[in-house]
Amino acid sequence: MPDRGLEEKQLSAAYWFVTRKLLLRKILVIVLIILNVAVFAALVYYLVANLFLGQSGYESNLSAVVLANPDYALLRESKLPSSLQVANLRTLPNSTSFDILADLNNPNAVWAATFNYQFKIGDNVTPVKKGFIFPAESKTVFNLDIDNGNLVSQLILSDVVWQKEIDFQTIYKDRFRFDLSGVKFIPSSELGLGQKLSISRVQFDVSNSSAFNYANVNFIAFLYSAGTLAAINQVSSGDLLSGQTKNLETTFFQKLPNIDSVKVVPEVNILDSGVFLKF
Numbered sequence: 001m002p003d004r005g006l007e008e009k010q011l012s013a014a015y016w017f018v019t020r021k022l023l024l025r026k027i028l029v030i031v032l033i034i035l036n037v038a039v040f041a042a043l044v045y046y047l048v049a050n051l052f053l054g055q056s057g058y059e060s061n062l063s064a065v066v067l068a069n070p071d072y073a074l075l076r077e078s079k080l081p082s083s084l085q086v087a088n089l090r091t092l093p094n095s096t097s098f099d100i101l102a103d104l105n106n107p108n109a110v111w112a113a114t115f116n117y118q119f120k121i122g123d124n125v126t127p128v129k130k131g132f133i134f135p136a137e138s139k140t141v142f143n144l145d146i147d148n149g150n151l152v153s154q155l156i157l158s159d160v161v162w163q164k165e166i167d168f169q170t171i172y173k174d175r176f177r178f179d180l181s182g183v184k185f186i187p188s189s190e191l192g193l194g195q196k197l198s199i200s201r202v203q204f205d206v207s208n209s210s211a212f213n214y215a216n217v218n219f220i221a222f223l224y225s226a227g228t229l230a231a232i233n234q235v236s237s238g239d240l241l242s243g244q245t246k247n248l249e250t251t252f253f254q255k256l257p258n259i260d261s262v263k264v265v266p267e268v269n270i271l272d273s274g275v276f277l278k279f
Contacts, residue, residue: 081111081162084133086155092231095198095254098149099232100126101142106133112163112271119143120154128158132269135168139267140220142232163271175270177210178217182247185223185262198255204264206237207245213277214240218267221250225257239277 085105091098100119106112114132118125126143133139141155165171183204188197202221208214217240223231235250268275 081108081113084113084115084157084160086157089152089155091150091152092229093254094145094231097145097147098152099142099144100146100149100152101140101229101232102155103138104131104133104141104155105138106136109136110164110166110168111135112165112168113160114163114269114272115160116158117141118156118158119146119149119152120156121146121148121151122153125156132272134172134271135165140232144233165271171270175210175212176266176268177208178266179207179209180264180266181205181207183262183264185259187256187259198253200252200256200259201249202233202252202262202264203247203249205245205247206240206266208240208242211242213242214268215275215277216240216268219248219250220265220267222263222265223252223256223259224261224263225259227261230257230259241277 085107086102087105088103089100090102091100093099102119112132112134114130116128117131118128126146129141129143131141143149146152181204184202186201186203188199191199191201202223204219206217206219208217214237217237218234219237220232220234222229231252231254233250233252235248237246237248240246
């Protein structure tokens, strides 16, 4: 025989739930709204605390992470090269004109660059010359025999094109192999030209020890007097084949002080395929 007391309890509970269903639903909605407001308020609090109240601490932590990572500078550079740096703009007298020089530095370890350059003289600029610079290289760019060159005020770089070379040192060791010997400065007194003609000369031998044939290599001669640069000139080799040795010379037509040292620097863009002769 069924338990009438149990049935009455079940009917009573069901009746209570049915009659209060709408109220329970409203209570649940209110609870959910309160929870959502609480979560939203917490998010707003943490956002304000991190972006405004804790900004200095965040920046300090970020700086610490950056400084602690030795690869960060290289990683940044691999994405975007830094600008070329210009310094030490100067002139040297050259007969009745001037030679203009500036030092150029490439701070990038994996980026080479080609560019055009001009020197600003008053309201004018010198003719456009093409230049290049290897990764992490410092070099001198110049323009010779310029009228009013002593009025130079600026080196202007334009059309800079970057080229990324991760393994540049290996390329350099394979291709840039020019052996210089017999470098000699010959003053006008030894050339037998007398005292009236201020003509001097630099002679040297160059051997191409690489496996590459070059269409042309430029050689820049720097003359020094008591450790100070006194004059500059250049000479082109023309075809310079692998294993070939050439005797080259360049002439200076200005009056020079006592020259006590000479430096000859080869210059050829080994990253440009156009500098090589075809076999």
